[in-house]
Amino acid sequence: MRPFHPEFIFTALRQILPYLWVTIATMAGTVFFGSLAGILLARAKIRRGPVLRALSEIYIYVTRCIPSIVMLFIVYYGLPEFMLAFGIDINNFSKAFFVIVTFSILFAANMAEVFRAAYESIDPGQREAALSAGLSEWQAFYRIILPQCIVVALPNFTNALVNLMKEGSLSYTIGMLDVMGKGQLMIGINHGSYSLEVYLALSLIYWAMTLVIEHGFGTLEKHLSKGRKIVAAS
Amino acid sequence: MLEVKDIHKSYSGNEILKGVSLKVEKGDIIVILGPSGSGKTTLLRCLNFLERAEKGSIDFDGIHTEFKSATGHQINEIRKRTGFVFQNYNLFANKTALQNVTEGLIVARKVPKKEAVDRAKQALDKVGLSDRYDYYPSQLSGGQQQRVGIARAIAVNPDVILFDEPTSALDPELVGEVLNVMKSLAEEGATMVVVTHEMGFAQDVASRVVFMDGGTIVEEGTPHEIFSRPRDPRTIQFLRRILREDYEYSI
Numbered sequence: 001m002r003p004f005h006p007e008f009i010f011t012a013l014r015q016i017l018p019y020l021w022v023t024i025a026t027m028a029g030t031v032f033f034g035s036l037a038g039i040l041l042a043r044a045k046i047r048r049g050p051v052l053r054a055l056s057e058i059y060i061y062v063t064r065c066i067p068s069i070v071m072l073f074i075v076y077y078g079l080p081e082f083m084l085a086f087g088i089d090i091n092n093f094s095k096a097f098f099v100i101v102t103f104s105i106l107f108a109a110n111m112a113e114v115f116r117a118a119y120e121s122i123d124p125g126q127r128e129a130a131l132s133a134g135l136s137e138w139q140a141f142y143r144i145i146l147p148q149c150i151v152v153a154l155p156n157f158t159n160a161l162v163n164l165m166k167e168g169s170l171s172y173t174i175g176m177l178d179v180m181g182k183g184q185l186m187i188g189i190n191h192g193s194y195s196l197e198v199y200l201a202l203s204l205i206y207w208a209m210t211l212v213i214e215h216g217f218g219t220l221e222k223h224l225s226k227g228r229k230i231v232a233a234s
Numbered sequence: 235m236l237e238v239k240d241i242h243k244s245y246s247g248n249e250i251l252k253g254v255s256l257k258v259e260k261g262d263i264i265v266i267l268g269p270s271g272s273g274k275t276t277l278l279r280c281l282n283f284l285e286r287a288e289k290g291s292i293d294f295d296g297i298h299t300e301f302k303s304a305t306g307h308q309i310n311e312i313r314k315r316t317g318f319v320f321q322n323y324n325l326f327a328n329k330t331a332l333q334n335v336t337e338g339l340i341v342a343r344k345v346p347k348k349e350a351v352d353r354a355k356q357a358l359d360k361v362g363l364s365d366r367y368d369y370y371p372s373q374l375s376g377g378q379q380q381r382v383g384i385a386r387a388i389a390v391n392p393d394v395i396l397f398d399e400p401t402s403a404l405d406p407e408l409v410g411e412v413l414n415v416m417k418s419l420a421e422e423g424a425t426m427v428v429v430t431h432e433m434g435f436a437q438d439v440a441s442r443v444v445f446m447d448g449g450t451i452v453e454e455g456t457p458h459e460i461f462s463r464p465r466d467p468r469t470i471q472f473l474r475r476i477l478r479e480d481y482e483y484s485i
Contacts, residue, residue: 125324132282132318133386134310134342143341147328226328226370 002193012194012201016182020205023178026099027168031161033104038111045116056112063109068102068167075102076174095176103164110160118153119145151225158217162210169206179205235260235425236394241280241290241301243273250276251287252449258394258427263420265436266429267460268446269472274429275321277446278398281427282318283309295393314342317387317395321402323379325371331358331382332367335389343390357389358382361415377408384415388424395419397428433476437461445469 044056063071076098083090090097122145130140172181183198236258243251250273258264266274279285280301281292287301295315299308325334335354339345345353358367361381371379380400387395397416401409413435420426420439430436436443436457443460445453445468453466464470 123322123324125320125322126326128284129318129320129324129326129383129386130337132284132313132316133338134314134390135338136310136342139341143337144326144328151328 005194005197008194008197009201009204012183012186012198013204015186016179016198016201016205019177019179019182022096022176023165023168023180023209026096026103026171026176026178027161027165029096029100030103030107030164030168033100034107034164035111037104037108038115041108041112042115042119045112046119060109060112063105066106068106069170069173071106072099072102072170072174075105095171095174098174099168099171099176103168106167107160107164110163111157114153114156114160115149117156118149121152122148147224151221154217154221154224158214161213161217165206165209165213169202235295236281237293238281239291239293241277241287243276243280243285243287250449251280253290254446254449254451256427256444256451258425260393260425261423261441262425262427263439263441264427264444265440265442265457266427266444266446267431267433267436267472268452272446273449274446275398278318278396278427278429281396282313282316284318314390315393317390317392319380319383319387319395319397319400321399323371323376323383323403325379325382325386327371330368330370331363331374331385334371334382335386338386338390353389354385357385360388360418361385362411375408376404377411380404380408380412381415384412384419388419394425394427397426397430399429399431401430401432431476433461445472447472 041056041059044052045060066074079098079101080089080091080093126144126148127140130144131137135143168178169180171178172184175181177185179202183202186198187193187195237256239255241251241254242249254273254277256264256277266277268274276285280287280290283301283304289302291298291300292304292312294312297308297311299305304312325331326337329337332351332354335357336347336350339350339353340347355364355367358364361384363378363381363385366374366378366382369378371382374382380403384395384400400416401412404412409432413432416426416428416435417439428435428440438457440457442454443457444451445460445464445466447468453460453464453469460469461473464473
C-alpha cells in the first residue's frame, strides 16, 4: 500500500475547489425551490381546508420516510419516464436538474415543519392587534408575524441547510460533478490511490462550508432578533 | 353613534351570545360586568370583527351592515375608527413602543411618517411613557406594556375605544397605573366600552353599567342603579359575591 502523502491533500484541494460553485449553486437552487414549496405546504397545513391539509400531511409524511439516495434514484430514473408520458423528453437535462428536484422535494418537507412550528410559536394575539389597528391580513403577516417567524425558524433552517449540504454529496451517485463528484473522479483516475488524501480534502471543504453557514446565519439571527429576550432594562 | 342589535354567536353549537343589543352614544363610558363565560369578551370581539357573529346588525356612524354580510372594506373602516385594548396587551414584539403606536397610523391610515411619530409621541406622553419610546415590549413591565397598548388605541383618534379586561393580566400593584390612564381618558371625553372586573372603576367612571349573564344583557343602568339597587336576582348575587370578595381580600 502506498504511504500517506499529506501534501496530496493540497493538490486535491486545488483540483476540487473549482467545482465548489456547482455544490453551492445546486444548494442555492434547492433552498430556493424547497423553501418556496415548504411555505406553501406549511400554509396548507396551518389554515386551508381539510383536503389541502391532508394532502400536505401525506406529502410530508411520505417524503420524510424516504432516504435521500433512494429519492435521488427515483427522480433520476422516474422523472424522465413520467415526463415522457406527456411527450416531454428530459433525458438530456443536466444532472444538476435532477439533483435540485430531488433535494427540493425533501427540503420542502423539512421546511414545511420548520415554518409551521415558527408560525405557531407567534402569539395569534399580535395578528388580532394588527388587524384591529387597521392593517390588512397580508400587512399583519409580513410586517408583524413574518419577521418574528424568521428569527424563530433560523436555527432550524440552518440545521436543515447543513444537512442538505451533507446529503447533497450523494449527488455524485448519478454522476454530478460537484466537489464530491470531482473527488471521486480523482480517486478513479489514480486507480484508488490517494483516497484518504482526497477524502480528507473533502472533509476540509465541507467543514469550512459548515463553518461559514453556521457563522453567517448566527450573525443574521443576532441581527434580526431585535426585541426578543433582551435583558430587562429598568 | 354605535348601535348593535341582536348579536348571536356560537362556538361549535355552544351559544355564547343569545341576542345582545347595545347602544353607545358619543362620550359614553360603558362598563360591562358579568361572571366569566357570560359573553362579555365575545361581545367586544364581535364589535371589532375579531369574531364573526352569525346574526345581528351593526350601525357605526353611517356604516350600516349585518354582521354576516359585512364586506372586507366595511370591516376595515370600522376597525380604523375603533381602538382595541387587549387583555394580554398583544404588543408587536418586534417593534419598539413608538413603532407599536405608529404602525396603525403609517401602514393602515397612510399618515406621513413625521406626523405619525409626533402623534405617537403625544399618545405615549399621555399614558406617561415619554421616557420609553425606544423600548421593546420585552423590556417593559406589564403595566407599561398595557399603557403602550392604550397609546396604540388612542393615537388613531378612534370614535370609540374597546377595552377587553385591560387589567386582568396585571400584577395587583400595576393595576392602578392603567386604571388611572383610563380614567383620565374618560375625563377628556373619550367614548369607551370597557369589560372589566374592577368594580371601583365601574362605580367611579362609568356613565352606564351593563350586566351580562349567560349570553344576554340582564340589566343595565347608571352605576348608582346597578350597585345600590339592582333588580335582577342574578345581578344581586353576582355583586354580593364580588363585593364580599373585595371585602374579604381587603382585610
